Amino acid sequence: MSTAAVSNYGVHLFGVRHLSPTGAFHLQTFLKEVKPLLVLVEGPSDATELISQITLKGVKPPIAILAYTDQLPIRTLVFPLAEYSPEYQAFVWAARNGVEARFIDLPSDISVSLHLKLSAASEKEDYAEGARSHREQINDRYEQVAISAGESDYETYWERSFEHSSEPNTYRHAIHAFSSEMRQLSETDERIYTPLEAAHNEIREAYMRARIAEAIEGGIPAERIVVVTGAYHVSALEAELDGMTEQEAAALPKIQTKLTLMPYSYYKLSSHSGYGAGNAAPSYFELAWQCLVSGDLGKLSSAYLATIAGYMRQSGNFRSAASVIEAVRLAESLASLHGGRLPTLRDLQDAAITCLGYGELSIVADALARTNIGTAIGALPDGISQTPIQEDLNRNLKSLKLEKYKTTVATDLELDLRENRRVKSEDAAFLDLRRSFFLERLQLLSISFAKKRAVKQDGATWAEHWVLCWTPEAEIEIVESIMKGETIELAAAFSIKESLAQSTNILNAAALVKAAWQCGLPASMEDARRTLQELAVESGDYTQIAGTLRELSILVQFGDVRKMNTDVLVPLLQQLFLRGTLLLVDSSICSDDAAANMASAIIDMHTVSQQHFEVVDDERWVQQLEELAYRDDRNAKLSGLAFALLLERNLIDHERLAREVSRRLSPGIPADIGAGWFEGMSLRNRYVLLSRRQLWEQLDLYTRSLDDEQFRRSLVFLRRAFSSFEAREKNAIAQLLGDVWGFGSIEAADVLQRPLSSEEQQKIDELNEFDFGDL
8 A cells, every 4th residue: 555645653644625525435445445443533623522423323414513612702613514525424434333533633722712813913914014815825825726737726626636536546646746735835935825824734733743643652553543634734744743742732822612513504615615614516516426426426417417407497497408418518528628537517517508508607507506506404413412502492493393494495484473273282373473482582692594574464463474594604693692591592581681781771672672572581571671661760852752652552552462461561651651742842843854753753652642542641642732733933844743643633623724824834934944844744644635625725825925036945845745745646636736726637637747848857957956055
């Protein structure tokens, strides 16, 4: 057997790329030949105890080892494994043959610490004058290798040079040569030399050499040990260099970490593509792995292109078998032009675009993405080492029948929170309600698995629409939530408690009352209510009071939907409503800019007064509206809105309406104030306005009485008021004005809706450029 890949310790070195189907396949053959007693793998040494769980029945790659700090802010490192990862296949072989396997790289507490220091130093270096990005330098290194080999990119170079290697010995020799060349290039070319990365690699390699020596000193013959490591590190482990001492290892910086296993996804592997981190087409490489295992890598071209044709057929783009055969031949021809034995992914994609997409990428883009990346997501059985909150998540998914939604494909879920009377058990009767509580808790914790959308049934408080999509990021977010509690429920309750401690106004506190209600956490809702009660004592901000009342109104009105007792909120609703009522008139002394928020707040208060007239002081509210409506020293827009609300309640007769409109829209009133008042009037029930002919008669008289400059100034406000009217409402206005002007209603509508002349359009353009600062 060749000794070209044997370390100075005499152990067998096998260099790989971390996600390489050919590397995994040849490693299997190599292990069968060597029959080692120990397999050492590059990876976090403190994760060795997880290896036995990685190969258990029910584990479905892709999966990952996740290291995370147990103090805030949480930092994480991920070690992903696909079925075609050489490391994973090394573990599978070891488990089947009763052989021990160990990780030998830096433990996660050191790796996380060094990674943070390396990142901080790299950022500092990148900001230096003339400095190039650390990542750009690393990428340049690999791209330079590809260019030297006559390939367009590094991925194609790697695939043609290594993934298509059919002989194990040839593969190992090529990896060894590649390692030496890369090390020499990295150390001699100033354009791509990165001292920070070099120092980091030296520390890792010294640590790994120490672990190799430790194994030999433990009594295992060197020739019965196989070391699986990244290709870049082979030459460094082969060299006659000392390993790291215990004192040196103890001196390295550390951050306390914990480890867990988590499902991973092909999408995540593809998004982290790059040397040693992932690959751009994980589903394609899984297909390559299957062809290797079946004994014929040559089938990959036809299998890949047939898969694309199958996806195209599903979307209605049918392609014949002849087209697939033609694409295979073209891919093989492209490979021959580059001196390759088999087509690369680049060759296959070019052939697919040409023969199946007729030269258009857009035609095959979706099928290419599905064939290259796929939607595979890993799975871990019960009992696998996970954090308590991960286990609680899985229990919830199972009990709530949501397991099928744990997929990388976004899926809609419609919930009906009402009791299902067609089932027998209470749990089944309120399954959707319990689902809602769970999903709301996930959303509260910023776990991206669940996102709430607006429901189709407008006003249906019992209906919810969720979009569920699982990602490795969601798993990491779950793990990060362990700092808040060991279950989803406890973490959500802690999150609300934490936010309450930081609440400084009633609007924030009200939002947390609502959050607790949505999450089905009665104790948290009571805590939030008490905090809101305390903050309400000093609150004097009208818009915040109105916003808080809006939230409380929803809870009081629809509390039964979520089976939560919201009666305790009624006294607080009454208290805040009274305060808002008493603040109305004084708060309406404001600028036009502030009036927009005030108008929304007044409408919120008015809605509460109508929905809860039996518990709030509606009579006093109407009195305050009347005072505001007839005050001339308050914002005109808000006075107009108050008048509209009274008109909507039929509290203003025709005589009073005519008198107030005449007073507000008179030549003696500045144009901006009169038009602003009408703008406030138009914010409410348009049907009421459209049914009052005398209002439009008065508006017509008002506009006729203005000189050109006044008319121009008023038109700015009137145009803004009418901009929110719907087309049918504008038609109704045209008909009303037609009657006022003595035209037929149809004739008036035609005149008002005809295309603008060039002169009229010019005037409109001038109006668009009107400077409100001049008012």
